[in-house]
Amino acid sequence: MREFAGRIAVVTGAASGIGLELARVAASRGMHVVMADVQTEALDRSAAALRSEGARITAVPVDTSDAGSMRALAGRVDSEAPAPHLVFNNAGVGTGGLIWEQSLKTWEWVVGVNLFGVAHGIREFVPRMLAAAQADANYEGHVVNTASMAGLVNVPNMGAYNVTKHAVVSLSETLFHDLALVCERVHAHVLCPYFVPTAIAQSERNRPSSLTDDEPHTRSQDVARMMTEKAVRGGHVTAADVATLVFDAIRDNRFYIYSHPNALGGLRTRFDDILQGRNPTDPFRDRPDIGVRLREALTNRR
Numbered sequence: 001m002r003e004f005a006g007r008i009a010v011v012t013g014a015a016s017g018i019g020l021e022l023a024r025v026a027a028s029r030g031m032h033v034v035m036a037d038v039q040t041e042a043l044d045r046s047a048a049a050l051r052s053e054g055a056r057i058t059a060v061p062v063d064t065s066d067a068g069s070m071r072a073l074a075g076r077v078d079s080e081a082p083a084p085h086l087v088f089n090n091a092g093v094g095t096g097g098l099i100w101e102q103s104l105k106t107w108e109w110v111v112g113v114n115l116f117g118v119a120h121g122i123r124e125f126v127p128r129m130l131a132a133a134q135a136d137a138n139y140e141g142h143v144v145n146t147a148s149m150a151g152l153v154n155v156p157n158m159g160a161y162n163v164t165k166h167a168v169v170s171l172s173e174t175l176f177h178d179l180a181l182v183c184e185r186v187h188a189h190v191l192c193p194y195f196v197p198t199a200i201a202q203s204e205r206n207r208p209s210s211l212t213d214d215e216p217h218t219r220s221q222d223v224a225r226m227m228t229e230k231a232v233r234g235g236h237v238t239a240a241d242v243a244t245l246v247f248d249a250i251r252d253n254r255f256y257i258y259s260h261p262n263a264l265g266g267l268r269t270r271f272d273d274i275l276q277g278r279n280p281t282d283p284f285r286d287r288p289d290i291g292v293r294l295r296e297a298l299t300n301r302r
């Protein structure tokens, strides 16, 4: 897609981080941006900031994990146009800790937002986009799902998150193939960021009380949060950089979007492991100091 002005973009998780920057780039290209987020105060603040820069913004509170809430979002977009041109299924939450220590509530929360949120976005918007493509020869649509590098490799001590992001990569690749069967003008992409400075390490801030853990955090969960906070804070590629890369990929119709293409070595190793049937390679082979620190932190258990 090369023409953006006057078209509609929907961004979930638009109040903060990568979603906010996607909204900003879309607005800077003259798009009408529907910003959706569960954090209503942050959403209102971010929407007001973009409006003050001259953008056309509609702010819609949404919980992407909830099918009815996503249906209401799609209904809101219906009042503007037959279908949006860009859909960013971007809202996500981070969680960590040893995989057997994840509570049922944590699984429900992270699978709900990270996987069902994307599935609901596809169920609602793709049929509308396909209908628009059929009705209008000039229509072109793109769906960008935010996964993660954690959807391509399996870093230890963040299993539930890894599971959801691998699922988003699978869902997106299948969407790519399914769309190719039926339509040439609606396209799929998957965004796989590495560590980018955003508020992802503070995801508990938007965890609903109904899914809040009754038990105190385990040591592995505290360790995961501290390590993620440090890694995210130290990221050199900004959310604004990522948003620009995403729009470049939409322009060029590239499916895989990487924030750190130089960090894909672990993916090559993983596929070699799979193809050769050998056991998974130590993820800290090239950075043993991190592995040592993680082991030390985990063995000093409560």
Ligand SMILES: NC(=O)c1ccc[n+]([C@@H]2O[C@H](COP(=O)([O-])OP(=O)(O)OC[C@H]3O[C@@H](n4cnc5c(N)ncnc54)[C@H](O)[C@@H]3O)[C@@H](O)[C@H]2O)c1
Binding pocket: 012, 013, 014, 015, 016, 017, 018, 019, 036, 037, 038, 039, 042, 062, 063, 064, 065, 090, 091, 092, 093, 094, 113, 146, 147, 148, 149, 150, 192, 193, 194, 195, 196, 197, 198, 199, 200, 201, 202, 203, 206, 232, 239
């Ligand atoms: N920052 C990174 O290092 C990184 C790396 C890989 C992938 N990602 C992914 O990027 C996406 C954006 O995250 P970010 O890094 O900008 O973090 P962020 O916390 O700054 O932004 C995430 C936004 O999603 C919103 N959100 C959370 N739950 C929601 C729900 N149920 N319904 C609607 N909105 C909800 C939050 O309120 C927040 O505004 C996520 O999917 C995340 O998993 C981030």
